[in-house]
Amino acid sequence: MISIAGVIGAGIFVGSAKAIATAGPAVLISYALAGALVVLVMRMLGEMAIAQPDTGSFSTYADRALGRWAGFSIGWLYWWFWVIVIPVEATAGALILGDWFPGVPQWAFALAITGLLVASNLLSVGNYGEFEFWFALVKVVAIVAFVGLGLAAILGLLPGSEASGVGHLWQDGGFMPNGFGAVLAAMLITMFTFMGTEIVTIAAAESPNPESGIRKAVNSVIWRISLFYLGSIFIVVSLVAWNAEGLSSAGSYQFTLEQMGLGWLTTALEFVILTAVASCLNSALYTASRMAFSLSRRGEAPAGWSRTTSRGVPAQAIIASSVVGFLGVIGNYLLPEKIFGYLLASSGAIALFVYLVIAMSQLRMRRQLDADGHRPEVRMWLYPWLTYLTIGFICAVLVLMLVQEGHRLELGLSLGLAAVIVAIGLTRGRRGPASDAGRREPGAPLDQAQAERTTPRT
Template sequence: MGATTERSPSIGSQHLGDGLKQRHVVMLSIGGSIGAGLFVGSGHAIAEAGPAAVLAYVFGSLLVVTVMRMLGEMACAMPDSGSFSTYADKAIGSWAGFTIGWMYWWFWVLVVPLEATAAAHILNGWLPEVPVWQFSVLVTAALTAVNLASVKNYGEMEFWFSIIKVTAILLFIGCGVAAIAGFVPSVHLTPWQTITGHDGFAPRGMAPIVGALLTTMFTFLGTEVVTIAAAESENPAREIGRAITSVVWRISLFYIGSILVIICVVPWNNPDLTRLGAYQAVLQAFHVPYARLITDTLILVAVGSCLNSALYTASRMMYSLGRRSQAPAFVTHTTASGVPARAVLASSLVAFLACGANYLAPKYVFDALLSTTGAIALLVYLVIAVSQLRLRKRLLAAGPLKVRMWLHPFLGILVVLMIGGAFAVMVASEDHRREVIATLGCCAALAVAGYLRQRRFQA
């Protein structure tokens, strides 16, 4: 089973370019898993579960690392811009690839208005004379233009976004370790007292840790984008292999390292964790001047990066669906530089409509749309696990694997069982039941449409 990478574009062709360089893919693999959720959302997870929230990040990290290893095994053998949607197509059936592909596209299209609004509120705080909705439109339009120009433009912007995010996190962790070790005279910390002195390590028991785990899974979604982007690099299999093998230390350092610093510095019941965000609360505890400006700038960078990736990922998934005749054929046409411009514009148009719903329609309308993607992370991970388990024999028959899943098939089966358990917990929880039912309902409707389409083509 050879590589199916599309390249060598020409005017009016249906092939993607290969404009991503090694440094782009490396920074995409590092920065792709770092969103605004780390800077802000981590505070909500800690406030929900106490210092024990670090366990949610550890368990979530283990699950994501395992799933990425499974995805890497398939992606190195079959690099494709459709990534796990293409593999589901081959492993389970075209109805499965159709379903998860459109669900994933829908998720990233809805991410755009969320991130655009977050960016707009920050910019509005700096320039209050410009309305929030205008900033939202301008940010979305600017990043649409970036994605229309060339994949190199997208890669270059993500490269610098990632450089800023990674540098900031390393400085944050470094300063935290120095302060905890007592090397900062103006900061006096008692880490053990901070962790255990406010009703213990798990002040609300184990149940909130499961809720925090569900939050962290949503935060990690985006790590898999590197397997989509690497299909537009000069050597997809090599770049994917490098990215997958480094995912362990990346997630461990950035997420778990940051959470450990936060729970050692700020008590879990400090309202600043949710009011200001975890990073700003820590910076203020360190008496860092302009803490709000620094964190707002970091969040703006993270939001811009996520919005940029959302448009890129949605367009490539739509393009891949079109190549498999699961989306209108016109979205497969590319420009001279290998950009699926029609897929970019179609995804952006739906994103703009979602933006309109966010601002003009009653709040429950956009909330209802958003709930249809609430459990998408678990759904994507489940599809990846099942696909790898079913494709392993076919992959081995095609030749030696550059990346191999650990302890196959036992670890893969364990992942499937863990995800099934997480869905059961979500259904049992009043806080998450609505979103999982909405997500599975939307998925079921797409699955029926995909199955009927499959039957029609087989007839």
């Protein structure tokens, strides 16, 4: 369920309206391009993860393939991305709950949501899985129901619907009313809603059969993106005009439900959005703590972060990550909006940096796997040409961010942060490899940990 619903974040419900307003019905091309990139990156990551499952995922693979500095740098950048997500999602959830209970201050809701999920993560990794199972189920049922109702409206089978057919795909200025440049601009908006797909390779390392879980997740990513993103957005742009008044303010899914005569379902949709927000925050806590654990085990973060409780939980890594998240929640209400906006912008291009490092690591690791005669069940298509094409596409998107005024600040701050961390990583890389002996994977039984105290990892 983590892999199935990992691509469904709050961004698809909230951010899609902005993308539609930018590109019109051709936003489908934007989602298809961004989705294709994610499919290729997940294929590469799956190849490495099946061969060598690890909670550090691509950070560990970068360490082995590109050098210690690369694993250090991308690991810390990824950790920063997810701890910044915590206050953003907590605030989004607080806004929804604040509308339902106007007498309670929003900051109280934001701290309560964060505190509840931190406590859950501290108890056991099973709690993370249990929460994500139910969060995922709510999101999947909601999207499938929305697509089903939308198809019924398109076919004229939904009583009381004011919208039917697919005429809005071309009637309101054409399929691509603002040109191909707008399609590329919308792609920048949609691309970052896919971040989180790679979490399954981190979570799978704590499962009894990581290879099977990763293989299923990678092989299903195409239909998941096709159904949840392309399918649902197709319903929206088919049934309502892309430039309709109120689309951006109401939200694309809410506005479409109203046009279908199902406005009474918007409250239920708000609950689904709240679920998506909680799911994203839950994943942010889990992912940040596991990346912190992996960095610590490789000697790239405080040693205490790689210690686990009797339940196999890296408690100090969770607490350290959540402290930054709590400070972010507080800062969102106390700091001037511009300053907090700069903090958010500093993570704006990290997703692309992660994808780039995954592709570059796969280039080298594939050669090593082939030389060792290792053939994982998932292999990158048309290697190495499709990997080179992916790298070129990512570089082209970074250039696009540079020329797009709305994304220039994100790219500049992200590059500045990356430059500082890479410089630190290059300095640390001269100190030699770190030992991870005596530490265990999260969730590992105590007898495994005891064995590792006397048997260093190879």
